[in-house]
Amino acid sequence: xxPSTRRRLFQGVLYAIFVIVILVVVFLAxxxxxxxxxFNLEVAAATFPEIVVIAAKNxxxxxxxxxxxxxxxxxILALMKLSPVLPYRWLATGYIELFRGLPALLVIxxxxxxxxxxxxxxxxxxxxxxxxxxxxxxxxxxxxxxIRAGIEAVPKGQVEAARSLGINPTWTMVxxxxxxxxxxxxxxxxxELVILIKDTSLLFIAGLALGERELTTFARDSLTSLANATPxxxxxxxxxxxxxxLTQLVAKLERHNxxxx
Amino acid sequence: MTSVSKGSSAVSTTEPAIEVRALCxxxxxxxxxxxxxxxxDQGEVVCVIGPSGSGKSTLLRCVNRLEEPTTGSVMVEGVxxxxxxxxxxxxxxxxxxxxxxxxxxxxxxxxxxxxLAQQRAKKRGKxxxxxxxxxxLAKVGLAEKENAFPSQLSGGQQQRVAIARALSMDPDMMLxxxxxxxxxxxxxxxxxxxxxxxxxxxxxxMVVTHEMGFAREVGDRVVFMDGGVVVEQGKPEDVLGNPxxxxxxxxxxxxx
Ligand SMILES: Nc1ncnc2c1ncn2[C@@H]1O[C@H](COP(=O)(O)OP(=O)(O)OP(=O)(O)O)[C@@H](O)[C@H]1O
Ligand SMILES: [Mg+2]
Numbered sequence: 001x002x003p004s005t006r007r008r009l010f011q012g013v014l015y016a017i018f019v020i021v022i023l024v025v026v027f028l029a030x031x032x033x034x035x036x037x038x039f040n041l042e043v044a045a046a047t048f049p050e051i052v053v054i055a056a057k058n059x060x061x062x063x064x065x066x067x068x069x070x071x072x073x074x075x076i077l078a079l080m081k082l083s084p085v086l087p088y089r090w091l092a093t094g095y096i097e098l099f100r101g102l103p104a105l106l107v108i109x110x111x112x113x114x115x116x117x118x119x120x121x122x123x124x125x126x127x128x129x130x131x132x133x134x135x136x137x138x139x140x141x142x143x144x145x146x147i148r149a150g151i152e153a154v155p156k157g158q159v160e161a162a163r164s165l166g167i168n169p170t171w172t173m174v175x176x177x178x179x180x181x182x183x184x185x186x187x188x189x190x191x192e193l194v195i196l197i198k199d200t201s202l203l204f205i206a207g208l209a210l211g212e213r214e215l216t217t218f219a220r221d222s223l224t225s226l227a228n229a230t231p232x233x234x235x236x237x238x239x240x241x242x243x244x245x246l247t248q249l250v251a252k253l254e255r256h257n258x259x260x261x
Numbered sequence: 262m263t264s265v266s267k268g269s270s271a272v273s274t275t276e277p278a279i280e281v282r283a284l285c286x287x288x289x290x291x292x293x294x295x296x297x298x299x300x301x302d303q304g305e306v307v308c309v310i311g312p313s314g315s316g317k318s319t320l321l322r323c324v325n326r327l328e329e330p331t332t333g334s335v336m337v338e339g340v341x342x343x344x345x346x347x348x349x350x351x352x353x354x355x356x357x358x359x360x361x362x363x364x365x366x367x368x369x370x371x372x373x374x375x376x377l378a379q380q381r382a383k384k385r386g387k388x389x390x391x392x393x394x395x396x397x398l399a400k401v402g403l404a405e406k407e408n409a410f411p412s413q414l415s416g417g418q419q420q421r422v423a424i425a426r427a428l429s430m431d432p433d434m435m436l437x438x439x440x441x442x443x444x445x446x447x448x449x450x451x452x453x454x455x456x457x458x459x460x461x462x463x464x465x466x467m468v469v470t471h472e473m474g475f476a477r478e479v480g481d482r483v484v485f486m487d488g489g490v491v492v493e494q495g496k497p498e499d500v501l502g503n504p505x506x507x508x509x510x511x512x513x514x515x516x517x
Binding site for chain 2: 055146155157158161162163164165166167171175176179180183
């Protein structure tokens with residue numbers, strides 16, 4: 001057999017497997033049951049408008065808060081990790097290793113319960129607020145490593161040029177290094193933002209009041225109350241409605257920034 | 262080519278722009294500078310030549326303390342640059358530096374590159390910074406490029422922007438580290454022309470270069486370094502035309 005014939009035969013087999021698997025799934029599935037349980041328009045209609053005006057809105061709000069908080073704390077940690085002061089480096093390294101090593105769910109749970117007890121203080125937003133602090137704490141650990149890598153990727157000549165012009169270390173960092181670092185890390189930061197959108201679903205462990213529920217919690221509750229899985233599908237679609245435009249926007253932003261590289 | 266006349270009476274009273282004494286610099290066990298005595302007078306153009314790895318860049322970078330000297334002293338306009346009490350950032354605004362790789366800020370426009378340090382280090386207002394920037398851009402022949410990003414410019418244009426950026430701080434002296442070595446041959450001329458113009462205006466310049474033509478034409482003095490020491494120095498026609506040391510002769514025979 002000629003190599004080209006063998007290759008074509010192999011591809012044919014792959015296509016055949018694909019078609020067979022699809023057919024088996026299609027024949028074995030109970031389409032009526034699927035339609036009534038997952039794609040039930042009446043049930044879907046019953047979740048509106050709350051699933052958008054409460055659940056999706058809360059998902060977005062929690063994501064924005066956690067991302068901004070994570071960026072600020074992550075930046076501080078990254079600068080600590082690059083600091084010439086040894087204890088700062090230890091602290092940052094310890095923090096990052098600790099919170100990257102723990103399940104986010106556990107940290108959120110811990111913060112939601114521990115903060116009000118430990119500080120005799122209820123953060124704004126009550127238990128969601130405390131849970132959000134947990135989410136910020138976790139995302140900051142990942143974002144810190146990303147920012148540190150970005151800072152280190154800025155060529156040394158950039159710092160030398162700025163310092164040789166008499167710009168002090170702080171302004172060099174703020175006006176020369178960080179703007180370039182953030183351009184470099186736009187793709188991994190987008191990745192972290194998308195992960196964060198989905199991780200807001202872990203906030204349920206903090207205990208959410210009715211108006212505080214985000215998409216996943218809302219969909220789970222609806223699943224129980226309506227005895228139908230359609231809300232899960234609606235929630236899934238809404239997650240995509242949030243993430244897809246976002247990744248598109250960042251891709252566009254990145255193309256725009258190419259000029260200044 | 263005439264360099265600015267240095268009145269003989271003035272020379273004795275003004276201190277050198279740069280005065281390096283017994284400078285040693287080691288990277289770990291690698292002794293790169295082994296006791297350098299070196300000076301640049303005000304208004305003087307000194308070209309530093311020598312083989313690769315002889316320590317030319319290291320010497321230049323010690324002058325504005327981008328490299329920390331191991332021992333020895335570096336005085337700039339009478340101020341000890343190695344003294345921890347010295348306001349290094351302030352001194353650096355008086356010492357312009359031009360790098361082989363340009364090192365323009367890629368995220369800023371040409372105008373942004375020229376105004377950043379004026380605003381951050383010299384605390385100039387925006388309007389004044391822009392005015393100074395435009396004047397220096399015109400000087401290097403790139404007035405129409407103020408809104409371009411560095412990536413949109415040729416290497417020669419980028420290096421001229423880098424020179425304009427340094428000049429915008431109104432420095433008393435300029436350090437050049439092989440400013441034309443990263444350029445395509447046809448772009449070298451424009452950059453050298455700008456440097457000649459600067460020399461003509463009386464700028465104090467320390468130029469590490471492989472451009473022997475430039476050293477001969479523009480340099481008031483040529484310093485030949487090899488193996489971390491100054492082997493020979495003097496008038497360009499003497500050092501380049503009639504070298505006294507064997508090492509100088511063998512180096513020149515390779516580059517000329
Ligand atoms: N940051 C550094 N760390 C360690 N070694 C260094 C460093 N910078 C320079 N060196 C070493 O110092 C020596 C002299 O380097 P330098 O760059 O001053 O030479 P140069 O005369 O400028 O050479 P070239 O013509 O190639 O630019 C080289 O052996 C180099 O490896
Ligand atoms: Mg060099």
